Amino acid sequence: xxxxxxxxxxxxxxxxxxxxxxxxxxxxxxxxxxxxxxxxxxxxxxxxxxxxxxxxxxxxxxxxxxxxxxxxxxxxxxxxxxxxxxxxxxxxxxxxxxxxxxxxxxxxxxxxxxxxxxxxxxxxxxxxxxxxxxxxxxxxxxxxxxxxxxxxxxxxxxxxxxxxxxxxxxxxxxxxxxxxxxxxxxxxxxxxxxxxxxxxxxxxxxxxxxxxxxxxxxxxxxxxxxxxxxxxxxxxxxxxxxxxxxxxxxx
Numbered sequence: 001x002x003x004x005x006x007x008x009x010x011x012x013x014x015x016x017x018x019x020x021x022x023x024x025x026x027x028x029x030x031x032x033x034x035x036x037x038x039x040x041x042x043x044x045x046x047x048x049x050x051x052x053x054x055x056x057x058x059x060x061x062x063x064x065x066x067x068x069x070x071x072x073x074x075x076x077x078x079x080x081x082x083x084x085x086x087x088x089x090x091x092x093x094x095x096x097x098x099x100x101x102x103x104x105x106x107x108x109x110x111x112x113x114x115x116x117x118x119x120x121x122x123x124x125x126x127x128x129x130x131x132x133x134x135x136x137x138x139x140x141x142x143x144x145x146x147x148x149x150x151x152x153x154x155x156x157x158x159x160x161x162x163x164x165x166x167x168x169x170x171x172x173x174x175x176x177x178x179x180x181x182x183x184x185x186x187x188x189x190x191x192x193x194x195x196x197x198x199x200x201x202x203x204x205x206x207x208x209x210x211x212x213x214x215x216x217x218x219x220x221x222x223x224x225x226x227x228x229x230x231x232x233x234x235x236x237x238x239x240x241x242x243x244x245x246x247x248x249x250x251x
Contacts, residue, residue, distance in 0.1 A: 001027045001114075004042070006054040006063060007079070008034040012100070016053055016079070016107075023108045035060045040069045048074050051114055056080040075117060077110045094246065096217055113221045117243065140194040144172060146180035155180070157197070161211035162227055163189055165204045175211070177229040199248045201225070202238040209249075 003020060007013035013032045020027050030049050033039040035058050043066075054076050056063050066072070081100040095117055096110035143154045161175050165186055171179045184192075190200055200206045207227060214226035223237040223245060237245045 001050045002030050003027055004030050004039075004049040004052045005032045006034075006039050006052060006058070006066075007032060008055060008057075008059045010034075012055070012079075016102070019102070019104050019107050020053075022104065023111055034058065036063065036065050036069075039063070039066050043070045043072065048072070050074055052076045054078055075114055077107075077114070095221065113217075116221045116239075141192040144180075144182055146172070146182060148180070153180075157193070158208075158210075161208055161229060162231070163198075163206040164231060173229065173231070175229070195248075196251060199245060201241055201245060202236060205231075205235060207235075 001024060005013050005016055007016060013034075017029050017032070020029065030046070031042055033042050037060060039058075052072070052074060054063050054066075056078055057080060063078075075095045077096045077098060078094055079098050079100060079102055095113050098106055098110060140157075142157055144157070144160070145152055145154050147153075155172065155174060159174050160172050163170060163172050163182075163184075163186065165171075169181050170184055170186060170189070171181050173179050186200060186203075186206055189198075189206055193206065197210075198206050198208055207225070211227050211229075212225055213228045216224045218224040218236055220239050221242055222239050223242055225235050225237065227235055
């Protein structure tokens with residue numbers, strides 16, 4: 001694989017290159033850039049690498065500013081001495097987020113995720129295609145009528161945190177934690193909800209972006225997310241939807 005290393009500490013860059021050679025002997029380090037400006041310049045004048053190892057804190061600022069100046073399509077493994085940038089990293093092409101000092105086995109696991117992600121490209125491309133088929137002018141549902149005791153209640157879509165399928169029923173859960181059964185399947189909800197706001201992350205959940213309070217890397221290239229209110233069960237973005245999920249975050 002062809003790799004670009006973005007790192008402003010010479011010793012750290014050399015150590016990454018050495019670990020890459022040990023883990024992937026056939027890999028090639030195309031270049032090592034040490035700033036926002038030099039990275040943007042390199043990306044504008046060279047073919048995009050297959051993978052980027054990118055430090056978040058560079059001499060001239062946060063590496064996230066690179067994405068404001070050049071389009072990057074390849075996967076990225078972020079490296080940093082700080083842990084407060086995980087959610088921001090997930091909004092770009094991140095496949096992992098490693099804290100310094102980086103251990104060889106941690107980098108090896110990240111490269112394994114990268115390889116697994118490549119094998120999922122075909123399903124990801126299909127998901128992108130289906131997403132593109134949705135007409136931008138489509139009118140999406142604004143409210144849901146639910147039964148509350150012997151009364152009917154209309155709930156605005158922006159007050160819904162997520163939809164969850166339990167056994168043979170589907171429920172909407174509001175921001176304040178109330179749960180209501182609705183006469184919809186998740187497949188039907190996928191058609192009527194605004195895809196810029198809601199995303200189906202697996203076979204059980206469709207989530208509102210505003211309900212996501214935390215995200216973490218998980219096994220097999222998946223993402224574990226924290227929702228508010230807490231559904232009291234693990235919420236994992238499925239492997240086949242992870243790539244599309246990150247693109248949805250990056251709108």
